Amino acid sequence: MRNLISALDLERSEYEELFELADRYIEQLSKKKRLDKLNGKIIALAFFEPSTRTALSFASATLRLGGKVIGFSSEDAISIAKGESLADTIRMLDSYADCIVIRHRYDGSARFASEISGKPIVNAGDGKHEHPTQAILDLYTVRKIFGYVDNLVFGVLGDLRYARVVNSLLRALTRFKPRRVYLISPPQLRARREILDGLNYPYVEISDPRDALSSLDVLYVTRVQRERFPDDLEYRRVRQSYRVDPELVSMMSRDSIVLHPLPRVDEVDREVDKYPQARYFEQASYGVPVRMAVLSRVLGVA
Amino acid sequence: MRNLISALDLERSEYEELFELADRYIEQLSKKKRLDKLNGKIIALAFFEPSTRTALSFASATLRLGGKVIGFSSEDAISIAKGESLADTIRMLDSYADCIVIRHRYDGSARFASEISGKPIVNAGDGKHEHPTQAILDLYTVRKIFGYVDNLVFGVLGDLRYARVVNSLLRALTRFKPRRVYLISPPQLRARREILDGLNYPYVEISDPRDALSSLDVLYVTRVQRERFPDDLEYRRVRQSYRVDPELVSMMSRDSIVLHPLPRVDEVDREVDKYPQARYFEQASYGVPVRMAVLSRVLGVA
Amino acid sequence: MRNLISALDLERSEYEELFELADRYIEQLSKKKRLDKLNGKIIALAFFEPSTRTALSFASATLRLGGKVIGFSSEDAISIAKGESLADTIRMLDSYADCIVIRHRYDGSARFASEISGKPIVNAGDGKHEHPTQAILDLYTVRKIFGYVDNLVFGVLGDLRYARVVNSLLRALTRFKPRRVYLISPPQLRARREILDGLNYPYVEISDPRDALSSLDVLYVTRVQRERFPDDLEYRRVRQSYRVDPELVSMMSRDSIVLHPLPRVDEVDREVDKYPQARYFEQASYGVPVRMAVLSRVLGVA
Structure with missing residues (x-):
């Protein structure tokens, strides 16, 4: 799996691998093990729609794995407000980060982002489509x-x-x-x-x-x-x-x-x-x- | 001290220990010593009311000690706006972070948070009550x-x-x-x-x-x-x-x-x-x- | 160079050194080299005017070098809204960070900041003046x-x-x-x-x-x-x-x-x-x- 856009992107075996990996992380966190799998990686949290729960849990997940976070949490604060296209914004994040987690009010926006970006895209909610x-x-x-x-x-x-x-x-x-x-x-x-x-x-x-x-x-x-x-x-x-x-x-x-x-x-x-x-x-x-x-x-x- | 909700939570000896600890940190920072006491820890800065000074100084303090920060800086950007209760928000942060620093417009909100959360709570200003x-x-x-x-x-x-x-x-x-x-x-x-x-x-x-x-x-x-x-x-x-x-x-x-x-x-x-x-x-x-x-x-x- | 306020602050040789340094960073990033020149440093991103591109690229640059970021991304969220002067805000950041990157709507604000602060100032856009x-x-x-x-x-x-x-x-x-x-x-x-x-x-x-x-x-x-x-x-x-x-x-x-x-x-x-x-x-x-x-x-x- 390179991107995660839809729940249909994963086979049963991939769900099961994710479950086992989560089990392992829970165990390691409980033992206060220092994890560093994302050491040196920057994750962009591109939240065009506000969110607390999803954005903060992605941030916490990144930091727990030794990665770093950049991003924004609403459309107001960003160049979108000046009329920039989603494509141009994604191209920008593509050169600033190693992975883009995106929430956007349009159905299909995460798929669209994955067609623009060479970095992995994780859909954190696109319109009425998927999460x-x-x-x-x-x-x-x-x-x-x-x-x-x-x-x-x-x-x-x-x-x-x-x-x-x-x-x-x-x-x-x-x-x-x-x-x-x-x-x-x-x-x-x-x-x-x-x-x-x-x-x-x-x-x-x-x-x-x-x-x-x-x-x-x-x-x-x-x-x-x-x-x-x-x-x-x-x-x-x-x-x-x-x-x-x-x-x-x-x-x-x-x-x-x-x-x-x-x-x-x-x-x-x-x-x-x-x-x-x-x-x-x-x-x-x-x-x-x-x-x-x-x-x-x-x-x-x- | 597990939580810091009120200035009355501390005995004189605890004030003095904090003063000496701050002295030591000032000395270590001036020697550019790399500190890592909060290595692997995530501090949630839950600022339901805007602040710059307090929020940024807590962020800087966390980072200077090798810790990491997640959080939000106003009620607008978060699920509270959708009507979520403070209790539910605190429960969320409790599973994302190792300590919660909270500023909220209600008197007593920090005490309330400490009753919900299993993680240490630091009161960064609760209504007209304390700071x-x-x-x-x-x-x-x-x-x-x-x-x-x-x-x-x-x-x-x-x-x-x-x-x-x-x-x-x-x-x-x-x-x-x-x-x-x-x-x-x-x-x-x-x-x-x-x-x-x-x-x-x-x-x-x-x-x-x-x-x-x-x-x-x-x-x-x-x-x-x-x-x-x-x-x-x-x-x-x-x-x-x-x-x-x-x-x-x-x-x-x-x-x-x-x-x-x-x-x-x-x-x-x-x-x-x-x-x-x-x-x-x-x-x-x-x-x-x-x-x-x-x-x-x-x-x-x- | 201690501050970067205007394009005129740099001699030709300094431009060329920056170009060569950027070349080297591109090469090191492409080899996934872990860089740590800013290890232990905190960069304050003081964006009084909203920006995505400039703010996120400074954040990414800091993190890629092993540094850490604090800051704000609009005037609304901060004490400025309560009427604090720019001078007082800069004095605050001066004690929280090792370098201040500033964007502000007033021409000359970055120069002014450099007169107040003992830390290096980088101008990320001051009014209609420079970037x-x-x-x-x-x-x-x-x-x-x-x-x-x-x-x-x-x-x-x-x-x-x-x-x-x-x-x-x-x-x-x-x-x-x-x-x-x-x-x-x-x-x-x-x-x-x-x-x-x-x-x-x-x-x-x-x-x-x-x-x-x-x-x-x-x-x-x-x-x-x-x-x-x-x-x-x-x-x-x-x-x-x-x-x-x-x-x-x-x-x-x-x-x-x-x-x-x-x-x-x-x-x-x-x-x-x-x-x-x-x-x-x-x-x-x-x-x-x-x-x-x-x-x-x-x-x-x-």
């Missing part, structure tokens, strides 16, 4: 907790139409053998046809989470955003039905887990944090080792 | 210049009600034996009751700096802000009375010193910079070694 | 491609009145022996008298690029900005005449080159990128090694 390192992290968490990804029943809840993390997750799952995937959303936020057409595992589209909760191993929650709805009344009605609260969680099995890419606003009730199923903070804690694994692979040092 | 590393730096400067803190007469001038540096300084002084502290402010900006109640040294509240200047060893100046006053006329009247200019300084003894946490706007006249009493730039230059001392102590490497 | 590292990079590119700078015919096109890169370039050329320099601009954007008066080589001011194109070795293009014109009609007319497109480039000799400091908006047609004369991306790629050379010289480590 593959999040999907790797999501499945890493599942494997960490259950020991495997195959044969589990997944529920993916919320905005399945515009959430790039959902696209990446559903595509990453094609490299495994989930028993079934419930796609749980209001009708107007159903997953896109081009995503569904590529799925090679059984899935069911449903509207009421209550129809699936008791059979799930993994419930993956995403936020339903106000701007997707024509009026506020409709939005509030939908939000309420898809809000994960103690009542919903108590319908899930004791061994099941709730994941969320974070940040959350109120789509997972804070009360849920105390339930054993709530594993989203553990999930978040794997962000650094998983991104360490991704960076060392695209840079060919692991 | 303890500034107080350490203030007293370090006094000790550096006079050789001791005890038995000196202090005047603290300006906004004693809303300035967190004042709270921390007055509390830090309880660990020493100042001869007397003059609290010099307009009536509406008097120090708060809960701060005064904790003081164990003689203090006097006065309104006119002229009543104390000649007896001071240390004059500590803070800014009086426009927004504390109902009308502009009142504000300008007060500002004028509390402005430190050559006339005021010439009423002070030749051996006395003027300190200021900086940045200043016009509360210390630029003409004063030339007077021997003006020691605020020297004070500022101790920001890095003092913060090096604090970071090495909370991380248990010194 | 000397860009000029070094420009001439480095010329020498890299032609093997020399002397005896070439230059054309400098666009805004010669307000573009600081033009001032620095014209002044840097006084250290060499260009055969002739065509100053190509609309009448209202002619170079300033105080710049022209200092030139020691033959120059001609013309308005129509077509009058010079066929005789040029180097065409240096800068952007003509909307705000320099009283009305939009006039602006659009001028912009069209000074836009470098395939038709113009086809009037140039096969061995000539087109340079541009970047970022560009539309003053060089993207179609031109495919022509052999287009060398501005190569030029941009020298930003890091040239700035590595500058930093090592001002810090006295090369």
Whole structure:
């Protein structure tokens, strides 16, 4: 793997290698081992859209491996504001860094960058398209907790139409053998046809989470955003039905887990944090080792 | 010391250890010694409120000790803007870094962070509450210049009600034996009751700096802000009375010193910079070694 | 050289030493050699005006040499917003870093900083005055491609009145022996008298690029900005005449080159990128090694 643009860029064996590499990094970090695989490397964090979580975890991953970081965290501060094209900006970063991690509001921007740049490109979120390192992290968490990804029943809840993390997750799952995937959303936020057409595992589209909760191993929650709805009344009605609260969680099995890419606003009730199923903070804690694994692979040092 | 939230968290002996450590760092830096006590450590600078001076001095302190920095410098750029809770943001930083330096507009936010995080927390300013590393730096400067803190007469001038540096300084002084502290402010900006109640040294509240200047060893100046006053006329009247200019300084003894946490706007006249009493730039230059001392102590490497 | 404020600060021999140093850094980087000349040094990037290209290339240059970076990238985020003077901000950076790279909207701000600070100052653009590292990079590119700078015919096109890169370039050329320099601009954007008066080589001011194109070795293009014109009609007319497109480039000799400091908006047609004369991306790629050379010289480590 030279670039990581889509969750489909990786074969199953490559997912598994990344998981094992992340395992190893977690162990080495816990032993306070000094790592230097990225020694002498500069990673450009090109965040045209603001982010904290993804940008800081890539920064931390780079530094933990002995690498260095340059970059920017919004379009305002940079020459883009003067009207420079994305192509010219990428050409610039290409001569300043050894790898470019890019987040941009346009679908396909990461692929475009990879066509311009001679350096490895990692997609950290391109429009409504994909966010593959999040999907790797999501499945890493599942494997960490259950020991495997195959044969589990997944529920993916919320905005399945515009959430790039959902696209990446559903595509990453094609490299495994989930028993079934419930796609749980209001009708107007159903997953896109081009995503569904590529799925090679059984899935069911449903509207009421209550129809699936008791059979799930993994419930993956995403936020339903106000701007997707024509009026506020409709939005509030939908939000309420898809809000994960103690009542919903108590319908899930004791061994099941709730994941969320974070940040959350109120789509997972804070009360849920105390339930054993709530594993989203553990999930978040794997962000650094998983991104360490991704960076060392695209840079060919692991 | 595991966290540094309040100036009251430190015993006198701990202040003295920090002072000696800062002395040592100054000496080592002057010899261009390469320091590596924070080698392999990542410090998160979580500045929810903008700052230059404090943030950059913590960054410089970390780098001088061989550590690395991640972070953000305002709320705008981060997920907080999407509505994430402070607790969730702290949990994130907890898994990305080895220590969190936090500035936030809410009183008590640093204490709250320390209850969430398993990593050491350093308060870099929480609302109108405290800014303890500034107080350490203030007293370090006094000790550096006079050789001791005890038995000196202090005047603290300006906004004693809303300035967190004042709270921390007055509390830090309880660990020493100042001869007397003059609290010099307009009536509406008097120090708060809960701060005064904790003081164990003689203090006097006065309104006119002229009543104390000649007896001071240390004059500590803070800014009086426009927004504390109902009308502009009142504000300008007060500002004028509390402005430190050559006339005021010439009423002070030749051996006395003027300190200021900086940045200043016009509360210390630029003409004063030339007077021997003006020691605020020297004070500022101790920001890095003092913060090096604090970071090495909370991380248990010194 | 202790500071780099103006292109006139350097003798010809110093330009040549910088060029050779940049050559050496390019070679060492291509061999993936680990460089550590700035080990233990902190460079402050004080960008009071936003920039991507210059700031990131200085950051990359510092990191490639083993140094570390602190800084800010706009006035908004910093104490300046609270009304702090530039002098106080520079004094602060002076105690936090070993070298200050400054960009500021005021002409003369870099010189002013050098009078305040005891640390080396590098001017990364001061108002409409100068941007000397860009000029070094420009001439480095010329020498890299032609093997020399002397005896070439230059054309400098666009805004010669307000573009600081033009001032620095014209002044840097006084250290060499260009055969002739065509100053190509609309009448209202002619170079300033105080710049022209200092030139020691033959120059001609013309308005129509077509009058010079066929005789040029180097065409240096800068952007003509909307705000320099009283009305939009006039602006659009001028912009069209000074836009470098395939038709113009086809009037140039096969061995000539087109340079541009970047970022560009539309003053060089993207179609031109495919022509052999287009060398501005190569030029941009020298930003890091040239700035590595500058930093090592001002810090006295090369």
